[in-house]
């Protein structure tokens with residue numbers, strides 16, 4: 001133990017509020033071997049909340065969910081390390097028997113949406129696509145002030161993810177593909193989409209739509225990501241429970 005150790009480092013918590021797989025050491029990760037119930041750390045879901053874990057399991061027995069989960073697992077195995085995500089989407093949609101697909105794209109991704117549409121159509125799918133600005137609804141209608149716009153002083157349409165979901169549903173999409181919607185707008189889209197939805201691209205305007213780069217460089221070029229409570233050493237354990 002060094003003089004630099006924080007109290008958190010020196011006193012492993014005895015109890016945890018929440019599952020904290022993020023702290024699972026590479027040498028453990030026992031769920032991969034099916035042994036988390038016996039080898040999982042104290043913050044493992046199998047230790048913290050075995051009840052909820054157990055309740056989730058039978059939910060896969062519903063026929064539709066089972067087919068979905070099974071197909072996803074089979075695609076994962078068949079394409080592992082070989083197929084791009086686009087190829088995985090095509091294979092998954094074919095295997096699920098979908099005929100009509102929907103694309104919910106950012107207005108900045110219209111050209112990519114067209115390429116994707118062409119690829120999907122070349123595999124025999126029908127495709128509907130809706131851009132985020134469809135509907136021409138002014139941001140003022142949801143309480144955004146002029147000063148809060150990207151470019152104040154003129155008309156600026158709000159992103160309209162609920163309309164994207166409703167339109168794709170109304171036009172028979174059986175499986176939706178999200179292409180570059182903003183943080184929060186994507187959440188609304190997922191909540192409103194009646195068809196199951198997957199993500200092809202997440203938006204990161206700064207990192208070429210590769211937000212993982214921020215995490216890869218979090219201790220160097222993107223150190224600004226950290227908040228004021230960053231500890232001097234990277235934590236090895238979750239924070240202690242505050243429950244009594």
Ligand code: SF4
Pocket residue numbers: 020021022024025028029030031032036039040041043044045046
């Ligand atoms: S489920 Fe348990 S064993 Fe698996 S990563 Fe999480 S903490 Fe580790």
